[in-house]
Amino acid sequence: MAAKVVNAVSILVADDDAQDTMLVQMAVERACLNLRLESVKDGEEAINYLMGRERYADRNAHPFPSMMLLDLKMPRVNGFDVLDYVRRQPGLRQLPIVIFSSSDDPKDIRRAYDAGANSYLCKPHSHGDLSALLKALEDYWFKFNHFPPCH
Numbered sequence: 001m002a003a004k005v006v007n008a009v010s011i012l013v014a015d016d017d018a019q020d021t022m023l024v025q026m027a028v029e030r031a032c033l034n035l036r037l038e039s040v041k042d043g044e045e046a047i048n049y050l051m052g053r054e055r056y057a058d059r060n061a062h063p064f065p066s067m068m069l070l071d072l073k074m075p076r077v078n079g080f081d082v083l084d085y086v087r088r089q090p091g092l093r094q095l096p097i098v099i100f101s102s103s104d105d106p107k108d109i110r111r112a113y114d115a116g117a118n119s120y121l122c123k124p125h126s127h128g129d130l131s132a133l134l135k136a137l138e139d140y141w142f143k144f145n146h147f148p149p150c151h
Contacts (some may be wrong), residue, residue, distance in 0.1 A: 010038060010066055014045070016074040030127070038065065042075050042076045043077025070083065102122065
């Protein structure tokens with residue numbers, strides 16, 4: 001589900017809800033954001049994508065993302081386990097991970113931050129709010145934020 005945008009920032013969307021992923025893609029297109037979305041449907045695929053394993057080995061087709069939007073409640077490997085895995089990998093630990101969940105449970109929020117999430121966003125209920133949220137995400141992370149140099 002990669003948007004065909006030249007010089008776009010690549011974001012990996014890890015979410016088992018295909019409808020939510022489609023809504024994010026539509027919001028990116030509607031807001032004319034310079035984001036290339038790659039999607040996976042569970043935590044195991046997210047880890048394989050980040051590690052460049054199996055069908056994700058070709059980095060031209062599946063570029064390493066500049067950020068990951070991570071749902072928490074996914075099959076096989078949940079978002080908390082993905083977050084824990086990424087934060088233990090020297091080559092991955094600086095990847096910005098934004099939790100993108102329908103849960104606003106304070107226990108989930110605290111657990112996500114304790115595990116190393118950079119931000120926690122609750123999925124908005126309207127298309128307009130989703131577009132605005134993604135625009136703010138693009139502005140903050142890719143226009144104003146400073147990342148460490150790549151190694």
